[in-house]
């Protein structure tokens with residue numbers, strides 16, 4: 023049908039769902055989205071366009087991949103029960119989590135070594151997230167130093183993820199640098215003190231860190247450099263060996279947590295919590311939040327699906343700390359389910375990495391806008407206007 027006069031559908035720019043109309047209206051001038059709007063299909067498209075080693079690293083999980091599959095299966099078992107006639111004209115997805123205001127309860131998960139996917143790596147991701155006001159969580163093993171990523175993020179909120187190094191001086195230095203660079207909250211990842219048995223990477227004999235990708239934050243660090251016998255430029259292999267020796271410390275226990283509080287003034291969240299007792303312990307130890315996560319199925323093959331762990335953790339925490347969730351979020355409907363089961367916000371991981379691989383900064387922005395649009399539309403179509411209205415009653419277990 024030929025289009026004349028004003029557009030048939032007028033987008034409501036107040037809502038993230040307006041992206042839907044932007045895409046349809048683009049069609050009038052022959053434009054289609056650069057990347058699919060079905061975020062669950064991204065991995066398959068990316069597989070054909072990415073370097074096999076980089077794709078294997080991103081897409082892969084631990085062992086047989088059972089945990090990755092379980093993460094998705096858990097989402098499929100919960101169904102949303104839409105409610106009708108509730109006036110959902112005006113919607114507000116914004117939320118404040120541990121002092122950070124976000125336009126929707128969505129953060130970008132910490133993902134390391136992004137330059138294996140795209141040369142602009144975390145810088146492109148930071149620009150895309152900032153353009154939407156979404157907070158990012160900067161990984162310790164990012165391919166760009168935290169100061170450069172902070173600059174790319176500008177005024178947008180940012181959190182810092184720590185891989186807690188064995189070397190105390192380096193840990194303190196990381197935390198001081200993060201605070202100076204304006205990172206507002208600290209995420210301490212507990213589930214990756216050893217690299218799991220990752221068969222895709224093993225089969226390709228590929229580990230980016232051995233090529234010094236992901237070491238930018240260490241090589242830029244005065245405390246790390248002080249521990250090297252020779253400058254990294256002169257002896258790169260020794261620098262990698264030094265990094266591998268101090269990257270993490272499997273002997274850490276709950277008794278070590280006060281160190282974090284001593285050196286970090288802002289909120290602290292523990293990432294990788296799956297057991298209600300661990301959640302309770304985190305709260306008792308004065309932590310401000312937990313992130314229910316199985317690291318996207320990359321660490322323990324056969325682990326509980328992260329979504330299946332969420333209700334138990336929510337009950338244990340009982341409103342005493344913030345609960346964030348990741349591992350398996352692919353669509354706006356997934357976000358609705360996680361919020362209904364007790365998450366204050368979710369982190370999106372692999373989907374934005376595929377967006378980066380397929381379209382750089384613009385690709386990341388497109389993926390995030392699709393997720394937010396679908397979240398907005400799913401929320402409205404199921405009869406809600408704010409994330410606060412989502413409770414377990416919004417779902418049934420199929």
Ligand SMILES: Cc1cc2nc3c(=O)[nH]c(=O)nc-3n(C[C@H](O)[C@H](O)[C@H](O)COP(=O)(O)O)c2cc1C
Nearest residue numbers: 080131132133134161211317318349350351371372
């Ligand atoms: C390629 C890749 C690298 C990752 N790097 C980190 C990291 O540096 N620090 C961290 O805490 N989590 C890291 N994660 C885990 C994510 O933060 C998040 O828990 C996971 O991606 C969620 O699973 P999903 O992407 O399947 O939704 C990484 C995940 C991927 C896929």
Ligand SMILES: CCCCCCC(=O)C(=O)O
Nearest residue numbers: 134163214216217269320
């Ligand atoms: C010894 C390297 C640990 C992996 C760090 C990156 C990550 O979290 C992931 O690949 O997953």
